[in-house]
Amino acid sequence: MAIDTRVAPKIKHHDEEYKVIGTRPIRHDGLEKVTGEARYGSDINLPGQLHGKVLRSPHAHARIVSIDASRAEALHGVSAVITSADLPDPGDKLTTGGEAPGLPVKFKSANMLARGKVHYHGHAVAAVAATNQHIAAEALKLIDVEYEVLDPVLEVWDAMKPDAPVIIEDLYTAKADGTTADEPSNVAAEMLYEVGDVDAGFAEADLVVDREFTFGVVHQGYIETHNATANWLKDGHLHVWCSSQGAFTIRQELADLLNHPITKIHVVPMEIGGGFGGKTTAYLEPLAALLSQQTGHPVKMAMDRADVLKATGPTPGGYVRVKMGVTNDGMITAGYANLAFDAGGYPGSVVGAGCRCVFAPYNMPNAKVEGFDVVVNKPKTHAYRAPGATHAEFASETVVDEICRTLDIDPVEFRLKNSAKEGDWQLAQPPYPRIGHIECMEAARDSAQWQTPLETAPGKKRGRGIASGFWFNIGFTSSVIAKLNSDGSVTLLEGSTDIGGTRTSVAMQFAETLGIAIEDVDPIVADTDSVGQTDVTGGSRVTFATGLAAHNAANDMKDQIAEGLADLWDVAADAITHADGTFSANGNSATVREAAGLLEEEGVFPIGKNTVTPTREGGAFAVHIADVEVDEETGKVEILRYTAVQDAGVAIYPPYVEGQMQGGVVQGVGWALNEEYVYDDDGHLLNASLLDYRMPTALDVPNIETIIVEVPNPGHPYGVRGVGEVPIVPPPAAVANAIHDATGLRMSHLPMSPPRVQAALAAQA
């Protein structure tokens, strides 16, 4: 059984041929996901289980004067009510693990349950456990909280003003030069990156384009809401079942937040219904654990959609300024960027990653990038697929398009001329290894869409745009344990939660290395007691890093099989060769299956294992082409045709590489055209539902054409580059550049929603 469908074009820049890698098997977990049998976090129900719910702040910024839960506690069916008083004082501890280590635990703790003050509309204030969710919901209404309402600060440009209300009274800016500010403010951190002489670079330029861009807050929009079930046993063992991007990260956060020994915490990763960076941290797990401890019962908690939108970690709104200088013949001489991102109610936005990406597709001799992490009265922001890169490159790719228009240079030719390539500098990083931006741009140029003139229609405003995107990808730590069964099959335990087919992409690398069929590998996502340390599924790292661990584990298993056969065949282990899944020496030979049988008779059961923390992620580039039609009356932008080109290094599991590309495009199109948190002046979120926070439906987008480019990553034995994140980066700029082509408008705010486009068209007329 294999996937037999329209195979998208693939452009190889290498000569490797593989047996398993690059094929299209059915994913191992597919069957239970099409029958409804797969078990996600909310599907668990334990005997004696109670249901927990969270009381949330109705205000964006307020002091908590008092909390009186006595009426709630008296309600029949209510077992416990907790507030921040029930969480241990974290002191000065810093976070470890996860995507953003080194932040004060006190902020994470206060985000879990507000301590003295609420920092955003929806901030958790108290939690209740009751016999069912309806009684828990009734109990929330009986908790009396007295607030002293304070002025909210919602946008970075207001929060950075000297006279702005300070949200965290003891927050002193960590400055780029390593010093700390003397006075508290809302700016948690400043960063500065420089290369060359930016002033001299701008002096050499014939044309300087300097533009400002602003951004609404957007949410990752995973369809499964957050959930957690905890069972705190009387001996202190804590079992947690949850849908998280990282079971080990949840374990660490529980240890940090609850002051509980890590050895007593056992986290079981359930299937996860999407994450995109938004499920890399705990929200409900510590509350369910505390409620379980207090009641002596397992406690299950699940957010509703309004909770998810109000109180989890959307990705920042904010501000980006990009200034670029070029010569008349189209060579970039200098770039300057200034990025200020919402951290939300507590410090720690993704602005640093945005800084690193803003000019990444180009070899720019002189550049300066400044970043600001700014606390505002909105939910604590988090990663969303290539975090920070989409904002940054929307700005820079729009400016590049304007430069090309002004100088009348073809946008493909301009990007090819200025493209970053192997050996060029990267901001705050070693020079680029082999990368594939040029190869992606060439593939886009040669694509069916680029080669087909845009079809005009009388009275219709249509346009075409192109944009590049970069995301650096992440290594982090991954573990794999592989057990050879007596029939030659392999049970593969891995620590990475599987959000989109990585069980199979990891297993395929194992099968390739050991020389067995993919159907003979049974990949299992294991719990924190059953496999080695594994960081979050994020940073496009699983097929890269966990795949590397699987490759290494297969080599470990090969060595163990060879040692076992050496005894049987009376040869030295290093005299045994392995090719195409067959071990041979001295006239003897055995396939893996035969070897497993021989070794079983000797009582030998090889277990290959590996834990690895690779750092040569390689970086990923994408080039996208969008054709749009702009409705002059309504301002609605329709995507007519779309092509996504991406360097996958080597595409291990092509249908799911295409899937990542297509999914990233549609998320990027939603960000480009519709999605945005809408606040009133008091900081209330007005659109906390999936009707009003409108994500693209099947009817809003066309089929997404994909072209996989393979420029192998020299930092991985099979050349893998992570593919998950970069496809969200180019769409807003590609669409904006197409809108300009159609209308002559330069849009400077995301989303380019119908009212904004309509207003811009009206202003133009």
Place this chain on the structure above:
Amino acid sequence: MATEILSGKVHVQTTINGEQVDFLAEPRESLLEVLRDHLGLTGAKEGCNNGNCGACNVVMDGALVNSCCVLSVEAAGASIETIEGVASPEGLHPLQQSFLENAALQCGVCTPGFIVAAKALLEENPNPTEYEVRWWLAGNLCRCTGYDKIVRAVLDAAERMRAEA
């Protein structure tokens, strides 16, 4: 009506995937809650609880519904089909097979809803155009796939089902 009130709960008799089922529910509980929490049929998922995402789709008396927007007592006397009833003992439904072969799922949490919705479409229109598939499935949100492979899988399944019919 096949209902009887017992100590604040309502006794409901219904048919689910061809089997007669009895349950007790509070009148405020939705069909989705009863399916998931009382009957162990957790294939239908809660994504929004207000009818905007389609993850809880079931078919009730031949109509595609969001089970989060149906009160459980409304199931009395009805015939309900859930994702758990789509495959037969002989094997997967062509839509399920087609979703696997077309890589039409990533995280998988919206998949049961899409398959139930697509099955309802193909029963009404065995030969839909791509536009008709997209229009019908616009009530189901998927955040992972960008819909491309889902739409192809439904068209592919429709073709197979027509060939077998």
